[in-house]
Amino acid sequence: xxxxxxxxxxxxxxxxxxxxxVDKLVAAAGxxxxxxxxxxxxxxASIVYVGRKVRACEEAGIDSRQYVFPADVSQEEVxxxxxxxxxxxxxxxxxxxxxxPKHIALAPVLGAISVExxxxxxxLYNVGxxxxxDTVFPPCTPHGVMLLLDAAGVEISGKNAVVVGASNxxxxxxxxxxxxxxxTVSICHIKTRDLAQYTxxxxxxxxxxxxxxxVVGPMVKRGAVVVDVGINRMPDGKLVGDCDFETVKERAxxxxxxxxxxxxxxxxxxxxxxxxxxxxxxxxxxxxxxxIGEPEPx
Ligand code: NAD
Numbered sequence: 001x002x003x004x005x006x007x008x009x010x011x012x013x014x015x016x017x018x019x020x021x022v023d024k025l026v027a028a029a030g031x032x033x034x035x036x037x038x039x040x041x042x043x044x045a046s047i048v049y050v051g052r053k054v055r056a057c058e059e060a061g062i063d064s065r066q067y068v069f070p071a072d073v074s075q076e077e078v079x080x081x082x083x084x085x086x087x088x089x090x091x092x093x094x095x096x097x098x099x100x101p102k103h104i105a106l107a108p109v110l111g112a113i114s115v116e117x118x119x120x121x122x123x124l125y126n127v128g129x130x131x132x133x134d135t136v137f138p139p140c141t142p143h144g145v146m147l148l149l150d151a152a153g154v155e156i157s158g159k160n161a162v163v164v165g166a167s168n169x170x171x172x173x174x175x176x177x178x179x180x181x182x183x184t185v186s187i188c189h190i191k192t193r194d195l196a197q198y199t200x201x202x203x204x205x206x207x208x209x210x211x212x213x214x215v216v217g218p219m220v221k222r223g224a225v226v227v228d229v230g231i232n233r234m235p236d237g238k239l240v241g242d243c244d245f246e247t248v249k250e251r252a253x254x255x256x257x258x259x260x261x262x263x264x265x266x267x268x269x270x271x272x273x274x275x276x277x278x279x280x281x282x283x284x285x286x287x288x289x290x291x292i293g294e295p296e297p298x
Contacts, residue, residue: 002226002252010151011144011264015060018268018275022061025278029285033278034063035093035119035270036085040078040104041071046097053095056267062274065091075104079112086114092281093119093274098169116280119273122169130173133180136280137273142174144265145206145227146181152254154225157182160201164188164215164242165208170229174206195219205252207242217247226252229262 026032035057039050050066057064067081078100085091094117096109110118115125121139129135138146149156161183165171171187179185188198190209196219199205207215208229220226220243230242241258249255256262 002249002255004249005148005152005227005254005256005261007148007256007261007264010148011268013151014147014265014268015056015271018271019060021275021279025275025282026061029278029282031090032061032063033092033274034065034090035095035274036065036067036088036091037095037097038067038069038078038081038085039097040069040073040100043099046099050097052267053270056271057274060271060275062271062278071101073104075108078104078109082109082112086112086117091117092278093117093270095120095270117277119270119277121173121273127168127173130176133176137277138177138269139169139173140269140273141170141208141229141262141266142177143272144262144269145174145229146177147269148227148256148262148265149204149225152225154204154254156204159183159203160186161204161206162186162188162198162202163206163208164192164195164199165206165210165229167208170208171206174208174229178204178206209242211242212240213244214242215248216244217249217251220248220251222251223253224251225254227256227262228258231258231263 022033037050039046054064069078082094085094094113100106110122113123115123118126118137121137126135126137161178163171163175166187166189175185175187186198188195199215199219200221202221202224205224205226210230210232212232226243226248228241228243232240234240239259
């Protein structure tokens with residue numbers, strides 16, 4: 001039976017460290033790290049996620065500002081706000097909550113975010129950095145998964161890693177991060193024929209498809225580490241991941257729960273990127289002479 005990885009506990013520990021860094025920065029700089037969050041429309045899930053991020057900021061001593069637009073706002077207006085925030089000296093992180101309404105093109109909105117404030121890591125500059133293994137702001141969800149694996153003591157180098165899901169925000173960056181750590185990576189997606197043929201080989205199996213019970217026990221190698229990124233709301237209101245928890249638990253050695261696995265880590269990585277950005281801002285502001293120490297990798 002698998003040991004269950006407690007994402008809440010690992011996230012809480014990291015958040016404690018981040019809060020200490022915030023306190024240190026506030027004492028040295030006289031200002032707080034500040035995150036600007038842009039939300040468009042009234043998508044219920046987006047409202048919940050933004051609420052969580054704002055609350056987590058508060059707990060870590062990070063100021064947050066919300067910019068809420070109606071669903072029919074023009075693309076130009078959203079971009080104008082992003083540009084303003086990109087230029088504002090007292091804003092260190094900019095987050096555009098996705099998804100945006102269909103009439104707004106994502107690329108120009110993300111492209112308007114200053115690369116120095118791109119705490120979600122979705123600007124092409126940061127995506128490019130990720131490809132060569134040297135990004136400033138790693139995208140939050142896959143970065144959170146990497147830290148979960150590290151906290152659980154999972155060895156990555158040389159292992160077979162299989163990522164189910166190939167989106168720009170989870171699956172693809174996840175695969176790049178695992179490859180950077182010298183795993184042998186396979187990426188599966190909706191067109192993959194015979195998913196089980198791949199999953200059964202995985203020492204590390206990452207599920208990010210958004211499909212409940214996509215992976216059942218017999219598809220999992222005995223002793224595998226399974227990280228379930230999926231969040232699916234069932235008709236009865238319950239949240240489940242992409243794996244059939246009960247049968248996969250019997251095969252895996254380590255397994256993340258939904259909720260309480262990757263979710264809290266995602267929010268924590270947003271805080272980490274915002275603190276990192278604020279520290280970098282302070283260092284630019286004060287120059288080398290008054291360095292408060294290298295920004296930590298988390
Ligand atoms: P997405 O819909 O953009 O991408 C899903 C990917 O999975 C696609 O590449 C698709 O080809 C693949 N896929 C879908 N169904 C599949 C199937 N039956 N077999 C194989 N591949 C399949 O979703 P996303 O934004 O990448 O998110 C994926 C899941 O992770 C969702 O459930 C989402 O809610 C969740 N999520 C969780 C967190 C978190 O913090 N825990 C963060 C982001 C997303």
